[in-house]
Amino acid sequence: xxxxxxxxxxxxxxxxxxxxxxxxxxxxxxxxxxxxxxxxxxxxxxxxxxxxxxxxxxxxxxxxxxxxxxxxxxxxxxxxxxxxxxxxxxxxxxxxxxxxxxxxxxxxxxxxxxxxxxxxxxxxxxxxxxxxxxxxxxxxxxxxxxxxxxxxxxxxxxxxxxxxxxxxxxxxxxxxxxxxxxxxxxxxxxxxxxxxxxxxxxxxxxxxxxxxxxxxxxxxxxxxxxxxxxxxxxxxxxxxxxxxxxxxxxxxxxxxxxxxxxxxxxxxxxxxxxxxxxxxxxxxxxxxxxxxxxxxxxxxxxxxxxxxxxxxxxxxxxxxxxxxxxxxx
Amino acid sequence: xxxxxxxxxxxxxxxxxxxxxxxxxxxxxxxxxxxxxxxxxxxxxxxxxxxxxxxxxxxxxxxxxxxxxxxxxxxxxxxxxxxxxxxxxxxxxxxxxxxxxxxxxxxxxxxxxxxxxxxxxxxxxxxxxxxxxxxxxxxxxxxxxxxxxxxxxxxxxxxxxxxxxxxxxxxxxxxxxxxxxxxxxxxxxxxxxxxxxxxxxxxxxxxxxxxxxxxxxxxxxxxxxxxxxxxxxxxxxxxxxxxxxxxxxxxxxxxxxxxxxxxxxxxxxxxxxxxxxxxxxxxxxxxxxxxxxxxxxxxxxxxxxxxxxxxxxxxxxxxxxxxxxxxxxxxxxxxxxxxxxxxxxxxxxxxxxxxxxxxxxxxxxxxxxxxxxxxxxxxxxxxxxxxxxxxxxxxxxxxxxxxxxxxxxxxxxxxxxxxxxxxxxxxxxxxxxxxxxxxxxxxxxxxxxxxxxxxxxxxxxxxxxxxxxxxxxxxxxxxxxxxxxxxxxxxxxxxxxxxxxxx
Numbered sequence: 001x002x003x004x005x006x007x008x009x010x011x012x013x014x015x016x017x018x019x020x021x022x023x024x025x026x027x028x029x030x031x032x033x034x035x036x037x038x039x040x041x042x043x044x045x046x047x048x049x050x051x052x053x054x055x056x057x058x059x060x061x062x063x064x065x066x067x068x069x070x071x072x073x074x075x076x077x078x079x080x081x082x083x084x085x086x087x088x089x090x091x092x093x094x095x096x097x098x099x100x101x102x103x104x105x106x107x108x109x110x111x112x113x114x115x116x117x118x119x120x121x122x123x124x125x126x127x128x129x130x131x132x133x134x135x136x137x138x139x140x141x142x143x144x145x146x147x148x149x150x151x152x153x154x155x156x157x158x159x160x161x162x163x164x165x166x167x168x169x170x171x172x173x174x175x176x177x178x179x180x181x182x183x184x185x186x187x188x189x190x191x192x193x194x195x196x197x198x199x200x201x202x203x204x205x206x207x208x209x210x211x212x213x214x215x216x217x218x219x220x221x222x223x224x225x226x227x228x229x230x231x232x233x234x235x236x237x238x239x240x241x242x243x244x245x246x247x248x249x250x251x252x253x254x255x256x257x258x259x260x261x262x263x264x265x266x267x268x269x270x271x272x273x274x275x276x277x278x279x280x281x282x283x284x285x286x287x288x289x290x291x292x293x294x295x296x297x298x299x300x301x302x303x304x305x306x307x308x309x310x311x312x313x314x315x316x317x318x319x320x321x322x323x324x325x326x327x328x329x
Numbered sequence: 330x331x332x333x334x335x336x337x338x339x340x341x342x343x344x345x346x347x348x349x350x351x352x353x354x355x356x357x358x359x360x361x362x363x364x365x366x367x368x369x370x371x372x373x374x375x376x377x378x379x380x381x382x383x384x385x386x387x388x389x390x391x392x393x394x395x396x397x398x399x400x401x402x403x404x405x406x407x408x409x410x411x412x413x414x415x416x417x418x419x420x421x422x423x424x425x426x427x428x429x430x431x432x433x434x435x436x437x438x439x440x441x442x443x444x445x446x447x448x449x450x451x452x453x454x455x456x457x458x459x460x461x462x463x464x465x466x467x468x469x470x471x472x473x474x475x476x477x478x479x480x481x482x483x484x485x486x487x488x489x490x491x492x493x494x495x496x497x498x499x500x501x502x503x504x505x506x507x508x509x510x511x512x513x514x515x516x517x518x519x520x521x522x523x524x525x526x527x528x529x530x531x532x533x534x535x536x537x538x539x540x541x542x543x544x545x546x547x548x549x550x551x552x553x554x555x556x557x558x559x560x561x562x563x564x565x566x567x568x569x570x571x572x573x574x575x576x577x578x579x580x581x582x583x584x585x586x587x588x589x590x591x592x593x594x595x596x597x598x599x600x601x602x603x604x605x606x607x608x609x610x611x612x613x614x615x616x617x618x619x620x621x622x623x624x625x626x627x628x629x630x631x632x633x634x635x636x637x638x639x640x641x642x643x644x645x646x647x648x649x650x651x652x653x654x655x656x657x658x659x660x661x662x663x664x665x666x667x668x669x670x671x672x673x674x675x676x677x678x679x680x681x682x683x684x685x686x687x688x689x690x691x692x693x694x695x696x697x698x699x700x701x702x703x704x705x706x707x708x709x710x711x712x713x714x715x716x717x718x719x720x721x722x723x724x725x726x727x728x729x730x731x732x733x734x735x736x737x738x739x740x741x742x743x744x745x746x747x748x749x750x751x752x753x754x755x756x757x758x759x760x761x762x763x764x765x766x767x768x769x770x771x772x773x774x775x776x777x778x779x780x781x782x783x784x785x786x787x788x789x790x791x792x793x794x795x796x797x798x799x800x801x802x803x804x805x806x807x808x809x810x811x812x813x814x815x816x817x818x819x820x821x822x823x824x825x826x827x828x829x830x831x832x
Contacts, residue, residue: 198442199435202424206432209421216419217433218404276423 040296061184064287066262069235077275078134082141088255090240095158095250113237120233124226153252170245192280208275340389364539372548412486427453427466476507594639614794622803662741666753675726680707710739731762
């Protein structure tokens, strides 16, 4: 008897929430991207040039692929701090197979992706079976893979001098657009299909939304969780290959820090760190926002130190917007 | 009618320290709504969790359609066609209605890994149509009302072709019309031969919906009766039992000085028109079932939850309490029901815990903590409250539950609180320590503190209180003096949904 008017109020409040739905955040992110683009174009004639645009696309590729991979992990409510150094380890393994062992390039590519997948599998297993919090597990894996990269490579870069075809993987072009960019777009499309159309994608959301409910629904939670981390690791492996191909070398000292940029891109794209929601499109937009910003600020001759500051502010603002949106619910 | 679906015989279940089920029987027929009633902790939910494989029984037999079965896990129950809807909803808020219904067994197409979303939505629509439910399969569950979310759970349970449906307090979160809708669905299921177990605290619902009633008390099976052949009073007396508890021992109230007055405290959907007075030296108990809103009243007064309207007067002056900090300033202390989470800092020592809320009283020059005076104060409390600890340096987590509770009390006493709100002060405390807590509360009241005690244990309430306020569904449904109070009367008020008592 007390609650009829209350129930109605709740209904009304719920209706209001339509205006603060997920679409809003994505739209907002996309709109910011457009605005940035226009502002930079007006500010500098060099910004909108074809070569610069290609440069932006190219510089987004590696971070974008990492971010797409870690999106899956973040949607489950987890985190993966090892993606940057796993990326490096994958590149090093490709270098070992191609340059050291002189095996065919495609085996090197396979080794790279497999290395990433294996690291992800180990992450998933320690998290799901040993119940170690994702933050810790993947922090450990970050250090392990960083160390292994240095050990395996003997702390020196591995160059792909004898295999000029390797460099084509990222730097070959169609209509002036590097393959790296096309690979990034393709992997984003595949990732989007996996996340929205497949069982793995559905359970990724289910785990992030309510893991206990998923368990009680008869879902083998551990197995799917391991699957998600493995998939994320494979994307890191792919990113490592692109990176190595661009630099025409596997640089064992590189990698740390990339994980945070990728996570930042995911967050800017409206994927919630608490799990249950998120989208690949959002992540792609988030990755572009970061590289457009970096590129634009560079063109405006703003020192790199300040670029980092600006991106930090953007990350905080993006999460704050997400929090405001949630509170209105 | 005599088509017996489920027969449970001599079920035993023991948890560490608790004999939860003692030789319990239960029988469910096809096409009946069977109400399972009993006080908090009587073992209703435990019995049903045994039936659905959440817990495994220690002894006894379960027969399903005449065949003896073992139900080691929830999956086994599901396969037999036994479904349960737990008190807390188990849905994935970010997914849609259809996705939730078919989670874990989605229709697939082409390659095994690709979801057939069209089929999912169509199948869900068919199920919803069959139940005559007006729900959009594509709606996100987070955007639905609690009632609609519950419908989703019911549809999901039935989509397993369940022949037994157990609902653990399904109406506790629903409003009047929503309950009518739920009952319509229940009747429809009954007419299709589904056996339904309805666990509820609401007596008048039994008459409305159930065919038979089974009463449990203290983990024991008491009786099963036809609903139409029994009065609600009779059911309540079976729930309470025949034992005669200690009669109320009323302390003489020395003064009638009102220290706390609450006027028409309301919060949409949670509390409605809560008014009461608390006197100096009084122990005022709040009785009611779990979820009646007692803790919410306490949290509102303490500033931990907001409220929409109403006034709080301390010593006759209206005060604005927006945060716990405000409440403490006015001398109100709150002992949470969840001691470990909100009461003590388990990894810190006894002294630190005791002086934590009043640190500014022990500050010396330059803001250093004056060790000598804080030690003196803590020592005094340890002696006064008879806190059993080897030293002031002992970490609180190594103390027993009763002594932890005393540490929390000491904390508020050092802070000079003269109004103490004790939420389930004896929960998780063994019997011997309980009586010490009771004595302590009496002593505190005797020394002029005013105490609000929230408790789910009726004997405790009857033994301790000067006055008893009974709540149900966020409202005060009755007020009794110690002399008037009996278990039956309290239960009557606690299960009454309309406020008849205050006319």
